[in-house]
Structure formats: structure tokens, C-alpha cells
Amino acid sequence: MMPVLLAELLPLTEPPGVRHFLVVGAVLFVCGALCMATKRNAIGVLLGIELVLNGANLNFIAFGSPYLRNDAGTLGLDGQLMSLFVIVLAAAEAAVALAIALNFYNSFNTIDVDQADQLQG
Amino acid sequence: MEPIYWPSFLFLLFSALACAFAIAVVVSTNIVRMALYLVMSLAATAGLFFLAGADFVGAMQILIYVGGTLVLLVFGVMLTSQERFISMKTSQGELLTAGLVGASLFALLVWAAWSVPEWRGLSREEVAAIPVEPTATPIGMGLLGARVDSVNASGYLLIFEIVSVHLLVVLIGAAYLARAKRKRSVIVE
Numbered sequence: 001m002m003p004v005l006l007a008e009l010l011p012l013t014e015p016p017g018v019r020h021f022l023v024v025g026a027v028l029f030v031c032g033a034l035c036m037a038t039k040r041n042a043i044g045v046l047l048g049i050e051l052v053l054n055g056a057n058l059n060f061i062a063f064g065s066p067y068l069r070n071d072a073g074t075l076g077l078d079g080q081l082m083s084l085f086v087i088v089l090a091a092a093e094a095a096v097a098l099a100i101a102l103n104f105y106n107s108f109n110t111i112d113v114d115q116a117d118q119l120q121g
Numbered sequence: 122m123e124p125i126y127w128p129s130f131l132f133l134l135f136s137a138l139a140c141a142f143a144i145a146v147v148v149s150t151n152i153v154r155m156a157l158y159l160v161m162s163l164a165a166t167a168g169l170f171f172l173a174g175a176d177f178v179g180a181m182q183i184l185i186y187v188g189g190t191l192v193l194l195v196f197g198v199m200l201t202s203q204e205r206f207i208s209m210k211t212s213q214g215e216l217l218t219a220g221l222v223g224a225s226l227f228a229l230l231v232w233a234a235w236s237v238p239e240w241r242g243l244s245r246e247e248v249a250a251i252p253v254e255p256t257a258t259p260i261g262m263g264l265l266g267a268r269v270d271s272v273n274a275s276g277y278l279l280i281f282e283i284v285s286v287h288l289l290v291v292l293i294g295a296a297y298l299a300r301a302k303r304k305r306s307v308i309v310e
Binding site: 010011012013014015016017018019020021022023024026027028029030031032033034035037038039040041042043044046047048050051054057058061062064065066067068069073076077078079080081083084085087088089090091092094095096098099100101102103105106110111112 | 123124125126128129130132133136139140143144146147152155156159162163166169170172173174175177178181182185186189190193194196197198200201206209210211215216219220222223226227230231233234235237239240241242243244245248251256259260263264268270271274277280284287288291292294295296298299302
């Protein structure tokens with residue numbers, strides 16, 4: 001049971017499929033979500049967002065690739081175009097979020113998100 | 122014993138690098154090291170894009186993400202890196218809760234990925250039969266509204282324009298937000 005499972009999980013003699021890419025995307029997504037949830041540095045939260053977007057990108061690419069699945073249901077080029085838009089929007093999001101973080105640092109002299117509690121009810 | 126399929130070996134190599142550095146981003150407490158690990162993880166993901174046949178997106182990943190976004194983030198790290206913010210620890214209880222939630226989410230995602238038989242993958246002969254085409258030209262045509270790769274697909278001209286205007290707005294907004302203020306009011310908590 002165990003060697004078969006390992007051979008399915010690590011495709012060394014067969015071409016990888018969509019699901020292998022999906023597992024890698026899941027690792028990136030979960031790491032990014034944990035990073036967003038646990039980091040206290042605002043820049044660290046931004047790094048986590050980048051990881052999450054990257055995992056989503058990997059899924060788009062995997063679903064759009066013709067080499068990974070054996071039916072006609074692939075996204076085709078749409079997957080690649082979507083992931084290009086995600087990359088561009090991630091760059092824009094990083095610029096604005098970084099400007100906000102710098103503003104926060106300038107006015108409060110800290111980058112710890114736990115101390116940003118002015119809006120707390 | 123079947124011979125090793127080398128693209129699979131490269132896939133395992135790049136995915137191991139991407140996952141290991143992504144985990145290192147979560148585990149590390151030093152913000153400068155986190156940024157470095159994120160660069161490594163994103164570069165390894167670009168390798169995965171190349172393996173999936175998305176050569177243009179892989180190149181853009183390296184150019185925009187690794188070259189642009191990360192430089193921006195490293196600037197943010199440098200501008201805010203006082204001694205006490207370089208390394209900030211999270212409490213053990215929060216880490217434990219986050220680990221449990223993350224592990225269950227990961228298990229759910231892997232189960233979902235494994236439950237669809239169409240996502241199993243092709244055999245070597247099927248992969249070898251697929252013609253290799255560069256994707257830059259069809260992507261450029263698609264962004265300009267003409268799809269050359271399939272008959273029924275629609276172009277992306279409107280989205281392209283929206284993204285362009287969005288980038289301009291973001292540029293102005295970020296420059297406005299991060300501008301140097303002549304008189305700064307420091308709020309001491």
C-alpha cells in the first residue's frame with residue numbers, strides 16, 4: 001500500500017498530472033495563508049499574500065496546460081492569460097499595500113500589525 | 122524497473138524547492154530571510170510554469186515577480202527594519218492553532234485533487250504526441266482581442282484595457298500614499 005501511494009505521489013517514471021501540480025499549489029496556498037495569519041510584521045503579511053497568489057497561479061497554469069490531463073476539458077490559453085492578469089494585479093497590490101505599510105510605519109513608528117487597533121470598537 | 126522520466130524528475134526537483142522555501146517563509150522569524158526565501162520559492166515556481174508548457178508566463182513570473190515585486194518588498198523591509206522589527210515572534214498557541222487549521226486545509230485540498238480521475242496525467246506516448254508550440258504569439262493576439270488557438274474562445278481586449286487603467290491608478294495612488302510629508306504628525310500610543 002505504502003510504496004504504491006508513494007509512487008503515485010512522486011511520479012518519477014510517469015509524466016506528472018494536474019493533481020501533482022495541484023498539490024504543489026495547495027502547499028504554496030496553505031503556507032501563504034499561515035504566513036498571513038501568524039506574522040506580526042506587516043511586510044510579512046504581504047509576503048504571505050504573494051505566496052497565496054502564486055499558488056493560485058500555479059493552479060491556473062496546470063489547468064491550462066495540454067500536457068497534464070487526458071481530456072478536452074483544459075482551460076487552454078485562458079489559464080495562461082488569467083495567470084498573467086493575476087501577476088500584474090499582484091504587482092499593483094504589492095505597490096499599494098507597501099505604500100500603506102510605509103504610511104503606517106511613518107505615523108505610528110511601528111510595523112507590528114497587532115498595534116494597529118485604532119479602528120477597534 | 123522503468124527508466125526515469127526526466128521531466129518528472131525536474132518537476133519533483135522544482136516542486137520540492139518551491140514547497141521547501143514556502144515552508145521556510147512561514148517558519149522563519151527574520152523578515153529579511155523571509156523575503157529571500159520568497160524569491161527562491163517564486164523562482165522555483167517559474168520552473169514549474171516552464172515544465173507545464175507556459176514559457177511566456179514563466180518568463181513574466183521571473184521578470185515581474187522576482188525582478189519587480191520582490192525588489193519593492195525588499196525596499197519595504199529595508200525602510201522599516203529597525204532593530205526591534207527584524208525578528209518578531211508569534212506566540213506558541215497561535216502557531217499551534219494555525220498549524221492545525223493549515224494541515225486540515227491542506228488535507229482537504231489534496232483529497233480534492235486526488236478525487237478527480239481526469240487529473241491523473243498522461244502516459245509518455247501521449248505526451249510525446251503533443252506538438253510543442255511557443256505560447257507568446259497566441260497570448261499577445263489574445264490580449265489584443267484575436268484568439269488564434271481556438272475557434273470559440275473570446276479575446277481579452279477589454280480586460281487588458283481595464284488592467285492598464287488599473288495600473289495607472291495604482292501608480293498614482295501609491296505615489297500619493299507614500300509621498301514625503303512636509304509636516305509629520307507622530308502619534309505616540
